[in-house]
Amino acid sequence: MSDIIRLTTPLSDSDVGELKAGDQVLINGIVYTARDAAHKRLIDLLDQGKELPFDISGQIIYYVGPAPARPGKVIGPAGPTTSYRMDPYAPGLMERGLKGMIGKGSRSGEVIGAMKRYRCVYFAAIGGAAALIARSIKKVDIIAYEDLGTEAIRRLEVEDFKAVVVNDIHGNDLYKDGKERYCRE
Amino acid sequence: MREINVKEITEAVKNLCMDANYELGDDVMTAFRRGLETEESPAGRGVFEALIENAEIARNERIPICQDTGFAVFFVELGQDVHIVDGLLTDAINEGVRQGYSEGYLRKSICDPFTRKNTGDNTPAVININLVSGDRLKIIAAPKGGGSTNMSRVTMLKPADGIEGIKNYVVQRAIEAGSNPCPPVIIGVGIGGTLEWAPLIAKKALLRPLGTTNPDPQLAEIEGDILKRINDTGIGPQGFGGRIYAMGVHIEKFPCHIASLPLAVNICCHASRHKEIIL
Numbered sequence: 001m002s003d004i005i006r007l008t009t010p011l012s013d014s015d016v017g018e019l020k021a022g023d024q025v026l027i028n029g030i031v032y033t034a035r036d037a038a039h040k041r042l043i044d045l046l047d048q049g050k051e052l053p054f055d056i057s058g059q060i061i062y063y064v065g066p067a068p069a070r071p072g073k074v075i076g077p078a079g080p081t082t083s084y085r086m087d088p089y090a091p092g093l094m095e096r097g098l099k100g101m102i103g104k105g106s107r108s109g110e111v112i113g114a115m116k117r118y119r120c121v122y123f124a125a126i127g128g129a130a131a132l133i134a135r136s137i138k139k140v141d142i143i144a145y146e147d148l149g150t151e152a153i154r155r156l157e158v159e160d161f162k163a164v165v166v167n168d169i170h171g172n173d174l175y176k177d178g179k180e181r182y183c184r185e
Numbered sequence: 186m187r188e189i190n191v192k193e194i195t196e197a198v199k200n201l202c203m204d205a206n207y208e209l210g211d212d213v214m215t216a217f218r219r220g221l222e223t224e225e226s227p228a229g230r231g232v233f234e235a236l237i238e239n240a241e242i243a244r245n246e247r248i249p250i251c252q253d254t255g256f257a258v259f260f261v262e263l264g265q266d267v268h269i270v271d272g273l274l275t276d277a278i279n280e281g282v283r284q285g286y287s288e289g290y291l292r293k294s295i296c297d298p299f300t301r302k303n304t305g306d307n308t309p310a311v312i313n314i315n316l317v318s319g320d321r322l323k324i325i326a327a328p329k330g331g332g333s334t335n336m337s338r339v340t341m342l343k344p345a346d347g348i349e350g351i352k353n354y355v356v357q358r359a360i361e362a363g364s365n366p367c368p369p370v371i372i373g374v375g376i377g378g379t380l381e382w383a384p385l386i387a388k389k390a391l392l393r394p395l396g397t398t399n400p401d402p403q404l405a406e407i408e409g410d411i412l413k414r415i416n417d418t419g420i421g422p423q424g425f426g427g428r429i430y431a432m433g434v435h436i437e438k439f440p441c442h443i444a445s446l447p448l449a450v451n452i453c454c455h456a457s458r459h460k461e462i463i464l
Contacts, residue, residue: 022228036301037301064252065252065253065292065294066252066292067248067249067252067254067290067291067292068290068291068292069290070246070247070248070290073248076248076249076252076290076292077243077248077249077250077251077252078252079251079252079253081253081331081332082332082335082365082366084365104332104364104365104367104423105332105363105364105365105366105424106363106364106365106424124364124423124424124425126232126235126236126239126423127332127367127423127454128236128239128250128251128367128454128455128456129235129236129238129239130239130249130250130251130252130253131239131240131242131243131246131248131249131250132235132238132239132242133239134248135242148303149293149303149305150252150292150293150294150303162235164228164425174424174425174426175363175364175420175424175425177426178226178228178419178420178421178424178425178426178427179418179419179420179421179424179426180419180426181226181419181426182225182226182419182420182421182426182427182428183417183418183419184417184419
C-alpha cells in the first residue's frame with residue numbers, strides 16, 4: 001500500500017499525472033458538489049453556449065446530495081452517490097477543465113477515455129460512510145440551483161477528505177486490479 | 186375489538202424513521218467486526234474500520250448513517266381485531282414519514298418520475314399491509330437507498346433453468362453490480378410467486394437478521410453456495426478487491442405457476458436499516 005498523498009485544489013496537470021490507481025489521498029481546499037439534476041443543468045448551459053456558474057478549471061466535483069445539517073453543524077451526512085449516472089455529462093465538464101471527480105462505482109469506457117484525453121482522475125470515497133465523511137467538510141455555501149434542495153451545487157471547504165484513486169490518467173483501474181488480485185475463480 | 190388512534194401510529198412511524206436511519210442493527214455491526222478480523226485485503230479492512238466508526242458517530246450524534254435516508258418502505262401487520270380511529274392508516278403512516286424526515290434532519294429523496302421535482306417531504310411511503318390474527322398492529326420501517334435499489338433486478342427464468350439457473354443469475358447480478366451498490370452488501374433473493382410477488386419476498390428476506398440462515402436446509406445450502414461464489418469473485422468491500430463482497434445471502438421462496446420461475450434479487454447496501462414496533 002502506497003503512502004498517503006496530500007492534494008490541494010485546484011489541481012494542476014502534473015498533480016493529476018502523478019496519481020496512480022490505488023493511491024490513498026487526502027483532499028484539501030475547495031470541492032464542488034453536483035449530482036443528477038445539477039449535471040443536467042450544467043450541460044444544458046454548455047449546450048446553449050453559456051458560462052458555468054463556477055470556474056471549473058482545475059476543480060473537483062463531488063457526486064453527493066447531503067442530508068440536512070442539524071443545528072450547529074455545517075452539513076449533514078454526505079457520502080458519495082453512484083457515479084455512472086453522471087457518465088453522460090462528465091466528458092463535457094472535463095473538456096472545460098474539470099480535473100477530478102469523487103463518487104463510488106465504476107465508470108463507462110467513454111468516461112475513462114475522456115479522463116485520459118483531458119487529464120482528469122476519478123476518486124472513490126467510501127459509500128455509506130456519510131456521517132464520518134461529513135467531519136472533513138468545514139464550510140458549505142450553496143452557489144447555484146438552490147431550488148434543487150439536496151441536489152443544489154455547493155462549494156465545500158474540505159480538510160483531509162479521504163479518498164482513493166480508482167481511475168488514473170494512465171489507464172489503470174483499481175476496481176479491475178483489486179478484483180483480479182483477490183479472485184478465486 | 187381494540188381501538189388504536191392514528192395519532193399513536195403517526196408518532197410511532199416518525200420515531201421509526203429516525204431510529205432506523207441513526208441506529209444500525211447489532212447484527213450488521215457484528216458482521217462489520219467479523220469483516221475487520223477476517224478480510225484479507227488491507228483496503229477492505231480499512232472499509233470495515235470506517236463503517237464501524239461511521240455507525241458509532243451516527244448513533245451517538247443522532248444523524249443518519251448514510252445521506253441517502255431512503256425510500257420510506259413499511260411492512261404493516263394489522264390484527265383483524267384492531268379498529269383504527271380518527272383517520273386512515275396510510276395517511277397516518279405518511280404523516281409520520283413527513284414529520285420524521287423533517288424533524289429528524291433526514292434527506293428528502295422522492296421525486297416525480299418525469300419532472301424529477303422533489304415531493305419535499307419524502308412521501309409517499311411504500312406501504313405493504315397484511316391482515317393477521319389478533320388485536321395488535323406491527324409496523325416495520327425498512328428505508329431503502331437508491332444506489333443499491335438501482336442494482337436490483339427481477340427476471341422470469343424458465344422452469345428448466347432450475348436451481349443452477351437461479352444461482353448463476355444471482356452471482357452474475359452481483360458481478361454486474363460490482364462496486365456500485367456500496368459493498369459489503371446483503372443480497373435478498375425471492376424465488377417464485379408472480380412477477381410482483383418475487384421482489385416483495387426478496388425485500389422481506391432482507392429483514393431477517395444478518396448471520397442467520399434459512400431454516401429450510403436446502404435453501405440454507407443454496408444461500409451458502411451463492412455467498413461463496415460471490416465472495417470468490419474478489420470484488421471485495423467497496424469494489425477495492427478483497428474477500429467480502431456480500432455479508433449474507435437471504436433467500437425466501439413461494440410456490441409459482443407451472444409455466445414460470447420468477448426470481449428477484451434485491452441488493453441492499455451495508456446500511457441495512459430496519460426497525461419495528463408493536464402497538
